[in-house]
Amino acid sequence: MASEIAPPWSKLQESLQKILTDSGGVNNALSNPSVQFLPHFLAETSTVSARERLGVYCDAYFLRILESLGSDFPTLKEFLGDKNFRHLIADYLKDHPSRFKNISLIGERLPKFVSRHPLNRKFGFLSDLSRLEWEVLSCLYxxxxxxxxxxxxxxxxxxxxxxxxxxxxxxxxxxxxxxxxxxxxxxxxxxxxxxxxxxxxxxxxxxxxxxxxxxxxxxxxxxxxxxxxxxxxxxxxxxxxxxxxxxxxxxxxxxxxxxxxxxxxxxxxxxxxxxxx
Amino acid sequence: MNQDRIKTKAQAFRDKKIVCGVGVGLRSVHYDHVLSRRPAVPWFEVISENYMGLRGDQGGRPLEILEEARRNYPIVLHGVSLNIGSADPLDKNYLNALKRLANRIDSPHVTDHLCWTGVKGQNLHDLLPLPYTAEGLNLISSRAAQIQDILGRPFALENPSTYLAFRHSQMPEWEFLAETARQAGCGILLDINNVYVSAKNHGFDPVEYLRNIPADRVIQMHLAGYSHCGNLLIDTHDHPVSDPVWELYGEAVRLFGDVPTLIEWDDKIPPFGVLEKEAARAEKIRRKILGKRDCAALV
Known part of the structure; x- marks a missing residue:
C-alpha cells in the first residue's frame, strides 16, 4: 500500500461529501479548488478512473433519496411525472440535505418548499398535495x-x-x-x-x-x-x-x-x- | 463492560444459536405474506432505522408489524445509519433509540456497516468507504466497543461493497476488519456478495479475503445480488445471488462453519417464494459442506 501524507480524517470526509452531494455532478464539484486535492488520494485501475468511481457514489446519493421521496410522496410523484419530480427533488436537496437517520424524515420540509417552487405556480395545489402526503406519512409513524x-x-x-x-x-x-x-x-x-x-x-x-x-x-x-x-x-x-x-x-x-x-x-x-x- | 465480558457475550451468542440456518430480510412488500402465511423461515433481519420512528420515538405501524412478526420469528436488527467511521462523534440519541428497539424485540445481536454515512450532521444515506489506516482502526475499534457496551448485546460490523479505495490505506480491508473486531471484541457480519463485488472492483482475491478473517468472530453472513455498471459491479440487492458468489459462499461455509446466513433483496423485490428458493439453495450448500450433524438445529 502506498504511504502518503494522509489528509485529516474530517477534511477527507468533508471534501468527499462536498463532491458527492454536488448537484452538478463530479466534474462540476472538482472545479472547486477546496476539493481538488482529493483525487490524488483515490486509487485508480487501468479500467476505472477515480472520477468514475466518485460518480457511482454521486449518482447513488441522489437516486436513493429520489426513490425514497417518491415512495413517501407517491401521488405528488405520479402527478408530476418522473422528469418534473426529479427536477423538484434536485432543487429541494440543494436547500435541504438530509440530516436524519430515518430517510423518511427528509420529506418533512418538502411541503413548505413546494409552496415556493415554480411548479406550484403552475399547479397551485401541489403544496396542499405534498402537505397531505407528509401528514399521512407522519400518521403512519x-x-x-x-x-x-x-x-x-x-x-x-x-x-x-x-x-x-x-x-x-x-x-x-x-x-x-x-x-x-x-x-x-x-x-x-x-x-x-x-x-x-x-x-x-x-x-x-x-x-x-x-x-x-x-x-x-x-x-x-x-x-x-x-x-x-x-x-x-x-x-x-x-x-x-x-x-x-x-x-x-x-x-x-x-x-x-x-x-x-x-x-x-x-x-x-x-x-x-x-x-x- | 470490560473486554472479557464482551468476548464472553459474543461467544455465548455463537454457542446458543439463537438464530440459525438461512434467514431472509423482511421488507414491507412481504408483511402480509409473512404475518398471514407464516412461511417456514428460521429468522428475519430488518433495517433498524425503519422501526425507530421518524425521530427515534414512536414506531407506529412499522413497529406494530415488527412486534407481530416477532411473536413467530427471531428478528435481528441491521442498521444503515450508525455512521461509525465518521469524523462526527457517535450519535448517542440514535444509539439509545437503537437500544430501546433491540430490547423491545430482543434482537440476539445488532449489526451495521464498516463505513461512514455523513459528516457535519449530514446523512448521505449511503455506505461510504474509509481509508484503512491506523488512525481509522483506533477510531472504529474504540467506537465498536463503546457501541457494544451501550447496546448491552453482541454487535457486529459488516464489510461494505466499495467502489472507491484510498491510496493512503495502510492495510487491506480484511486486515482492518479483523483487527477492528479483535480490538473491540465485537463480531463480524461477513457479506459474501460484498467481498466479491469489492474484489472485482479493486482487483483483489476474494478467497484470500475470506482466509484472513478470524472464524471465531464471524457471527453472521449475508448473500445478495449485484449489477454490472460498466467496469464496476454494484451492490444493488436487486438480483438473485450470482454463481461466483454462491461458489464463494461455499468456501466461506468451509472456513467459518455453521454461521447463520441471510438472503438480502432490497430493490425490484420478487414474490416471497423467490427468496425462499434462494434461502433453500444456501441451505443446500450448508448441508452439503457441514453435514447433518452441524445442521441438526436448522429448519
Whole structure:
C-alpha cells in the first residue's frame, strides 16, 4: 500500500461529501479548488478512473433519496411525472440535505418548499398535495391506542354522558387545505391517465387523518362534523358540545346526528378512551 | 463492560444459536405474506432505522408489524445509519433509540456497516468507504466497543461493497476488519456478495479475503445480488445471488462453519417464494459442506 501524507480524517470526509452531494455532478464539484486535492488520494485501475468511481457514489446519493421521496410522496410523484419530480427533488436537496437517520424524515420540509417552487405556480395545489402526503406519512409513524369497546359504553349510566370527555387516538390529525387534493390521494390507485384527467378544484377542505390497523384513512369532513370533532378534541365534554350545537344558529344538527357521529368515530378508531372528570 | 465480558457475550451468542440456518430480510412488500402465511423461515433481519420512528420515538405501524412478526420469528436488527467511521462523534440519541428497539424485540445481536454515512450532521444515506489506516482502526475499534457496551448485546460490523479505495490505506480491508473486531471484541457480519463485488472492483482475491478473517468472530453472513455498471459491479440487492458468489459462499461455509446466513433483496423485490428458493439453495450448500450433524438445529 502506498504511504502518503494522509489528509485529516474530517477534511477527507468533508471534501468527499462536498463532491458527492454536488448537484452538478463530479466534474462540476472538482472545479472547486477546496476539493481538488482529493483525487490524488483515490486509487485508480487501468479500467476505472477515480472520477468514475466518485460518480457511482454521486449518482447513488441522489437516486436513493429520489426513490425514497417518491415512495413517501407517491401521488405528488405520479402527478408530476418522473422528469418534473426529479427536477423538484434536485432543487429541494440543494436547500435541504438530509440530516436524519430515518430517510423518511427528509420529506418533512418538502411541503413548505413546494409552496415556493415554480411548479406550484403552475399547479397551485401541489403544496396542499405534498402537505397531505407528509401528514399521512407522519400518521403512519404514530403509535395507536387500543380500540374502545362499543359494548362497554352501554354500561355507562345515561346521567353520566354529559360529563364524558373523549381521548383521541394519538395518530389523529386535522388539516385544512385550499384544494380538494384528498380526492386525488384517495383515488391514487387509479390508472395514471385517469388521475391526470381528474380535475382538482379550489375548495376549502377540512380533513381528518387517522391510522387504522392496515393503513391511513383520509376523510373530508363537513362543517358540522368538523366543528363537533374539533371541539371534543379541544377538551369539550359531550354535554358542552350538545349545548353548543343546540344554541348555534349556524348548524342544523339533531341529537341523533351526534350519536351516529360518535359511533362512527369510535368504529373508525378516532376516539379511544372515555373519561368522566 | 470490560473486554472479557464482551468476548464472553459474543461467544455465548455463537454457542446458543439463537438464530440459525438461512434467514431472509423482511421488507414491507412481504408483511402480509409473512404475518398471514407464516412461511417456514428460521429468522428475519430488518433495517433498524425503519422501526425507530421518524425521530427515534414512536414506531407506529412499522413497529406494530415488527412486534407481530416477532411473536413467530427471531428478528435481528441491521442498521444503515450508525455512521461509525465518521469524523462526527457517535450519535448517542440514535444509539439509545437503537437500544430501546433491540430490547423491545430482543434482537440476539445488532449489526451495521464498516463505513461512514455523513459528516457535519449530514446523512448521505449511503455506505461510504474509509481509508484503512491506523488512525481509522483506533477510531472504529474504540467506537465498536463503546457501541457494544451501550447496546448491552453482541454487535457486529459488516464489510461494505466499495467502489472507491484510498491510496493512503495502510492495510487491506480484511486486515482492518479483523483487527477492528479483535480490538473491540465485537463480531463480524461477513457479506459474501460484498467481498466479491469489492474484489472485482479493486482487483483483489476474494478467497484470500475470506482466509484472513478470524472464524471465531464471524457471527453472521449475508448473500445478495449485484449489477454490472460498466467496469464496476454494484451492490444493488436487486438480483438473485450470482454463481461466483454462491461458489464463494461455499468456501466461506468451509472456513467459518455453521454461521447463520441471510438472503438480502432490497430493490425490484420478487414474490416471497423467490427468496425462499434462494434461502433453500444456501441451505443446500450448508448441508452439503457441514453435514447433518452441524445442521441438526436448522429448519
Amino acid at each position: 404514530r403509535d395507536r391506542l387500543s380500540p374502545l369497546n362499543l359494548e362497554s359504553l352501554r354500561q355507562i349510566p345515561e346521567k353520566s354522558w354529559p360529563k364524558a370527555r373523549f381521548i383521541f387516538d394519538p395518530s389523529v390529525r386535522f388539516i385544512e387545505l385550499d384544494w380538494d387534493v384528498d380526492r386525488l390521494w384517495n383515488e391514487r390507485m387509479l390508472a395514471r391517465a385517469k388521475k391526470r384527467s381528474l380535475k382538482i378544484k379550489k375548495s376549502e377542505r377540512s380533513l381528518l387523518i387517522v391510522r387504522d390497523h392496515q393503513w391511513v384513512q383520509v376523510r373530508a369532513l363537513g362543517l358540522e362534523e368538523s366543528t363537533a370533532l374539533k371541539r371534543l378534541h379541544g377538551g369539550a365534554s359531550l354535554g358542552n358540545l350538545c349545548d353548543f350545537l343546540e344554541n348555534s344558529r349556524k348548524f342544523q344538527v339533531k341529537p341523533g346526528d351526534i350519536q351516529v357521529w360518535i359511533h362512527d368515530w369510535i368504529s373508525s378508531g378516532v376516539l379511544k378512551r372515555l373519561v368522566f372528570p
